[in-house]
Amino acid sequence: MSQSGTGQSGADLALPEADWSPASLRAQFPILHRQVNGHALHYLDNAATTFSPLRVQEAVAGFENHSRANVQRGMHQLGVEATDAFEAARGSAARYLNAASSEEIIFTSGTTFGVNLAAHCLGQLLRTGDEIVVSVAEHHSNFVPWQRLCERLGLQMKLIPVQASGSLDLDGLETLVTERCRLVAVSHVSNVTGSVTDLKTVSRVARRRGALLFVDGAQAAPHGPLDVQALDVDCYAFSSHKCYGPTGVGVLWVRDAVLQTLPPFLVGGGMIERVTCEGTRYLHGNRRFEAGTPPLVQAVGLGAALDWLMELPWPAIRRYELGLTTRLLQGLSAIGGLSLVGERQPQGRAPIFSFAIEGCHSHDVCQILDDYGVALRGGHHCAQPLMDSLGLTATSRASLAVFNTREDVEALLHALQRTVELLR
Amino acid sequence: MNGAAEMYAGGIKELAAAHTGPESLPDPDRTASVDNPFCGDRVDLQLALEGDRVTAIAQRVRGCMLCEAAANVLARSAPGASRTEIEAARDSLQAMLRGAKASGEWPPQGWEALAGFEPVRRHKSRHGCVLLPFAALLEALSPATGCPLD
Structure with missing residues (x-):
């Protein structure tokens, strides 16, 4: 690209x-x-x-054959090695995106899960009458979750049209994104046309209105390391299986200032600070969004794939x-x-x-x-x-x-x- | 010639090009619109009925050659047939595609053109294309889901 x-x-x-x-x-x-x-x-x-590539397959096999154990809570050598490998993969994802910190990386099951996670969490911060702007060029994964959120909460979903070529028509964006808009969701690269969205323009307009910018990076991430800070976006999701990694894992990057405001999505083990019979206090940061045993092996494979991509x-x-x-x-x-x-x-x-x-x-x-x-x-x-x-x-x-x-x-x-x- | 090319070199191409029947009826009794969720093919169908028998059928097909060909078989063979007979033809077709033994004769009497779909048998991912028009017709004929027009 x-x-x-x-x-x-x-x-x-x-x-x-x-x-x-x-x-x-x-x-x-x-x-x-x-x-x-x-x-x-x-x-x-x-x-x-x-x-x-073989390197990814070897990383997966190596983890399976030598270090397979649960992460974060194992008091034994394998648990320590597994945690190290898992967190190293998180570090690889952070470097690939040029995130400010690996603490901004959430492992998901893929882009679809990342969008649903964001829609669910951000949705808890929205109110009836708020607006969301999405483009008509989106993959269903970056369209239906927002559409459903709007139906559920009584939000207005406004659509960025496309030109005859299928590229986004951003001419009317200033008008479309109003003061009531809380979020703009677009793909970085179209999965149909291959056209690249001018994220800097979208970001500039979103920022001016105080809206967050969510980016579906599923089709951009396979084509080389990214810089989410330079792109000036708030959330960026991609899948491993399109990036030479295993299936069943993906990344949702959320800018730390946004991440800290989000309520949890899935709840359970691994994302709590304290549970009592009266209530639960949740962890802060990315771990809040990784309930249950994460896709360990897949994440390690993804880390190897991203390391491999960064060396090309x-x-x-x-x-x-x-x-x-x-x-x-x-x-x-x-x-x-x-x-x-x-x-x-x-x-x-x-x-x-x-x-x-x-x-x-x-x-x-x-x-x-x-x-x-x-x-x-x-x-x-x-x-x-x-x-x-x-x-x-x-x-x-x-x-x-x-x-x-x-x-x-x-x-x-x-x-x-x-x-x-x-x-x- | 082998593989998919064989499938298209047979009678399916001619069957798809036949464009049998109208796209709409002046006064339909039932309608149905069915999508194949995997590929987006769509069949919009209108029926005229006398009792439980189809007297006229109209279809607008947005689909591949196999879907078009199957819709054209329906347009030829469904008029005069009851829901039970159409279900039996669909079951025979499905059994043929799956390589299973059909409970009745193959191809069913009055539905001989279905034999043209035998080369589709080995292309499992395309079975749904052939069956989509049948799904639309049976949905229209179903009292629970078919949309009667007031």
């Missing part, structure tokens, strides 16, 4: 650019060497779930990715009847490409592409309000990861041409 305006830092890179190549990366992903339907696998569904030579990767993006956009535009959904320029976007083909439904397209070992996603991509806004029912989506190569792009374009010939 292009660095400009994304808050993606790419700094402190441990691996020299000269040592990097797509082949060197691919060697770390054994799954890439399997075949699908008699063809080499060309996996282009990374925006849904991507693969884990992002400037070189982005140059390579820009080349793939340019070729993919050019190749897609050459297919008759294909309409790209989203910006057409290769720069300043994430490598997520949605398209519709006249006379060919995306499910049929993706099903036939699978015959060629090309894995894409078809459907509404959990973004039905966006689809409605754009007058679409479904699109096919290709999304790149750091291990994708020119061969993957050419395989997609070749198979797509054959698919269109078959379906028409």
